[in-house]
Structures are given as structure tokens and as C-alpha cells.
Amino acid sequence: MLKICVLVSGGGTNLQALIDAINDKRITNAKIEVVISNNKNAYALERAKNNNIAAECISPKDFENRDIFYEHLKETIDSYKVDLIVLAGYLVAIPGSIVEGYKNKIINIHPSLIPSFCGKGYYGLKVHEGVLARGVKVTGATVHFVDDGTDTGPIILQKPVLVKQDDTPQILQRRVMEEAEWQILPKAVDLIANNKVTVTSDKKVMISE
Ligand code: GRF
Secondary structure, three states, X not given: OEEEEEEEOOOOHHHHHHHHHHHOOOOOOEEEEEEEEOOOOOHHHHXXXXXXXXXXXXXXXXXXXXXXXXXXXXXXXXXXXXOEEEEOOOOOOOOHHHHHHOOOOEEEEEOOOOOOOOOOOOXXXXXXXXXXXXXXXXXXXXXXXXXXXXXXXXXXXXXXXXXXXXXXXXXXHHHHHHHHHHHHHHHHHHHHHOOOEEEOOOOOEEEOO
């Protein structure tokens, strides 16, 4: 049984997609052990509690400095003895100490087709604003392993979504979530939980189905 820690900052619709997929058995061999937010008002924490999942808030504001915050975050994650960390809308950068301790065991959902509209500064609505400003006709979402760069780790799954002429960033964000994120994040977790994902020495992901 794959034990998962989900890190969140906001509404938690991707967390909900994971909870629903575990309940529907679209994800097998996996259990969410804990949900941790940096923001005490994140609705994602309510979603965890409503589903009897341990929910913790670890905010950088409550610590003297960033290093102490990260130390505490890592100790808390370690204490749950998890096999996978899922970043589901987590707006805090993951430090090298956690990336090293969980090599190829941290995944992130990003709301664009990497390597477009990703990297520093591309988060939340800014991604979709960038897509509309450039006028691309196709966007989508990507699930990838987390390495020490920003959105640079091995790509596990991607799904395209069409951009429509009268889209606003908000409308496009919603369509990318519905048509891509809520599908490929649970799918990626199921593949990992069932040992179908390997990372090659040249950082490509191989999937056996
Ligand atoms: C999603 O768009 C995700 O791709 C991004 O942050 C957003 C989180 O939304 N990384 P939610 O909290 O899962 O509803």
C-alpha cells in the first residue's frame, strides 16, 4: 500500500480528485496518510477532515526563518513514513533537503504543457494569462516528478486542452482542471502505486501498462 502525503495551499480540488479516485477504486493500492497546508485557511484542510484524513497546517509564518520551517516540514512528513509526496497546488518551493530525501518520490501537477508556460513566476492564474497572451491554441496539464529545478523534473503524464477564442484566464483554468488535471493526477498516482512507473538514467519516465 503506497502511503501518500498531499501538500496543498488552497481549494484542494486536485486533492478531492485523489480522494474520489481512491474511493471509486480508480486508484488502487494507495492511501492518503496526511494533508499538509502552509495556509491555515485552505479549504483543502476541510476536505481532508471531512474524509477522516490527518490534516496539519505548517506555516512559514510560525517559524523564525525559512530553514527552521523546512526542517519542521520535513520532520512532519518523515513522521508519517510516506512513500510519495503529491504537490497539489502547493505554493511553497520544496527545498533541496526534501527533494534529496524523497528522490523520484515527489510529484507535482502543473496547469500547462511543460515546457511551455512553466518555471519561475508561472503559477495559478498567471499560467493561463500567459497562454491567452501568447495566443496558443492548445494548452493542458502535466504531472511530473520534482527535482531541484522549477517544473524541470521527469514528465509522467500530459493531457492537452483546447483554448477557445473567448476564454478568460478563469474559464480556461477551470477547463484545464476538469479536462486534464483531475484526470491525470489520479492516473499518475495509480500508476505509481501499482509500480508501473520507472525513471531512466537520462530522466525519462517509462510506463508499463
Ligand atoms: C491547480 O491549477 C494546480 O495545477 C496548480 O494549483 C492549482 C490548485 O488547485 N498547481 P486546487 O487547490 O487543487 O483546487
